[in-house]
Structures are given as C-alpha cells and as structure tokens.
Amino acid sequence: xxxxxxxxxxxxxxxxxxxxxxxxxxxxxxxxxxxxxxxxxxxxxxxxxxxxxxxxxxxxxxxxxxxxxxxxxxxxxxxxxxxxxxxxxxxxxxxxxxxxxxxxxxxxxxxxxxxxxxxxxxxxxxxxxxxxxxxxxxxxxxxxxxxxxxxxxxxxxxxxxxxxxxxxxxxxxxxxxxxxxxxxxxxxxxxxxxxxxxxxxxxxxxxxxxxxxxxxxxxxxxxxxxxxxxxxxxxxxxxxxxxxxxxxxxxxxxx
Ligand SMILES: [Zn+2]
Numbered sequence: 001x002x003x004x005x006x007x008x009x010x011x012x013x014x015x016x017x018x019x020x021x022x023x024x025x026x027x028x029x030x031x032x033x034x035x036x037x038x039x040x041x042x043x044x045x046x047x048x049x050x051x052x053x054x055x056x057x058x059x060x061x062x063x064x065x066x067x068x069x070x071x072x073x074x075x076x077x078x079x080x081x082x083x084x085x086x087x088x089x090x091x092x093x094x095x096x097x098x099x100x101x102x103x104x105x106x107x108x109x110x111x112x113x114x115x116x117x118x119x120x121x122x123x124x125x126x127x128x129x130x131x132x133x134x135x136x137x138x139x140x141x142x143x144x145x146x147x148x149x150x151x152x153x154x155x156x157x158x159x160x161x162x163x164x165x166x167x168x169x170x171x172x173x174x175x176x177x178x179x180x181x182x183x184x185x186x187x188x189x190x191x192x193x194x195x196x197x198x199x200x201x202x203x204x205x206x207x208x209x210x211x212x213x214x215x216x217x218x219x220x221x222x223x224x225x226x227x228x229x230x231x232x233x234x235x236x237x238x239x240x241x242x243x244x245x246x247x248x249x250x251x252x253x254x255x
Contacts, residue, residue: 012116012181014042039247040240041181043114049241052110056234059106062099063227069095070220100134103127103226107171115178122174126167133164158209165205165222172198172229179236186239190232197228 011020018031027036043049069092076085104127111123140156176198179190200221208218 011036011040012042017116040185040244041178043112043116043178044182044240044244045114046241046244048112048114049237049244051112052237053234053241055106055109056230056237058109059103060227060230060234062095062102063223063230066095066099066223067220070216073216096134097138099223100131103230104131106230115174119174119177122170126170126174129163130167130171133160133167136160137164161208162205165201165208168222168226169201172201172225175229175233179232182236182240186236186243188239194228194232197225201225 011023012018013020013029013032013034015034016029016032018029020027020029020036023036025036025039028034029036069088072088072091073085076082076088107123107127111120111127113120115123137156137160140152140160144150144153176190179194183190204218204222204225207214207221210218
C-alpha cells in the first residue's frame with residue numbers, strides 16, 4: 001500500500017539522474033530500475049549535510065567580517081582623519097584574501113559529486129575563477145605600483161570584477177538549485193531576503209563601475225549577498241538533516 005506521495009517531491013535517481021518526482025520509497029526508477037530506498041535528494045546524506053553546514057559558515061562569516069572595511073572608512077570620513085585611510089586599506093588587505101580563500105575552500109569542500117556532476121563541477125570552476133580573478137587583481141595592483149602599466153590596470157578594472165562577480169552568480173545559482181530541490185520536501189519557501197540577495201548580484205558589476213558611490217556600495221552589496229546565500233544554505237542543510245533523520249526513523253512523508 002502506497003502513501004499518497006508528496007506531489008512536488010524532487011529526487012534525482014542516484015544512478016541515472018532521472019527525475020523521480022512524486023514517487024515513493026519502494027517504487028522503481030522507470031529508467032534504470034533502481035529501487036527507491038530513500039526520501040529526499042541524493043545529497044541528503046548525514047555526513048555531506050554536516051559538511052555543508054560547517055563550510056557554509058566558513059564562507060559566510062568572513063563576508064560579514066569584511067564589512068569592517070567600509071565601516072572603518074565611515075569613521076575616517078566622519079572624523080576627517082584621512083591619515084588613517086592607510087589603516088582602512090591595511091584591514092582590507094588582510095580581510096579580503098581571508099574571505100576569498102575561505103569561500104574557495106568552502107566551495108571545494110562542498111563540491112561533492114553527490115550534489116550531481118554538474119553542480120560539483122560548477123562549484124569547482126567558480127572557485128578557481130574567483131581565486132584567479134582576485135589573485136590577478138592583486139598582481140596587477142603590484143605591477144601598477146612597481147612599473148606603472150596603465151593599460152593593465154584598465155583591463156583589470158573592467159575584466160577581473162566581471163569574472164569575480166560572474167563566478168559568484170554561478171555559485172549562488174548552484175546554492176539556489178539545492179534549495180529548490182530541498183524546499184518542497186521541507187515544505188518551506190526560500191526566504192525573501194536570500195532571493196533579493198541573489199537578485200542584487202546582477203547589479204553588482206555595473207554598479208561597481210560607477211565612480212565613488214558604486215566603488216563604495218557595490219562591494220558591500222556583493223559581500224552581504226554572498227553572506228546571505230551561504231547563510232541560507234546552512235539553514236537548508238540544517239533543516240534537511242532534521243527532515244532526513246525523521247524520515248529515516250520511519251515517519252510518514254512530511255504533511
Ligand atoms: Zn534511475
């Protein structure tokens with residue numbers, strides 16, 4: 001006797017990735033014949049969800065800490081203490097690499113093939129592109145100071161942020177797709193603030209090119225957006241763990 005299956009359930013077949021929407025445990029995959037032995041997406045694995053929760057935090061916290069840079073800049077302007085702008089730059093030079101490295105480490109750690117080949121690959125390459133873009137930007141700034149090459153600076157001003165923001169849009173889409181797969185089972189909807197955060201990533205690059213206002217506010221929007229995306233992932237992984245545990249304990253599918 002079959003329970004009435006949740007109609008919106010999404011469960012990619014772990015063998016052939018066929019969409020097993022609406023089927024229940026005990027049924028067979030019509031494509032490859034695999035017996036459905038688990039509720040939820042294939043990445044609802046205790047160890048993987050735990051890892052996602054940990055590394056979502058590893059990625060999110062440095063984003064919030066990075067906001068110390070624009071905050072310090074406000075103090076510099078408010079006190080007209082322009083000598084200490086060097087300190088603003090100093091904390092930027094420490095916190096920015098920490099954020100870039102922490103996010104890349106998190107993306108490598110979460111890019112598990114159980115998320116699906118394409119998601120794992122997207123996270124891997126987005127991390128590579130992001131680290132390369134920031135690394136090249138630092139290298140170009142160094143060259144600018146040591147040998148003064150203006151055209152290089154122009155290229156890095158227009159091209160490198162495009163790759164860095166682009167890689168983060170890819171990352172946010174991957175995280176959103178995980179959320180979309182889990183939410184119908186969790187019976188929750190993605191929170192508005194994370195949808196807004198994902199949407200604002202699209203305006204970061206053009207806004208970044210607007211002198212002064214954009215240079216100041218675009219990185220703030222960017223940082224907060226990524227902090228929300230990873231924060232939301234942590235919430236989704238946490239709720240998925242709870243749901244997976246209760247489903248494994250033999251409870252009926254969630255109401
Ligand atoms: Zn299958």
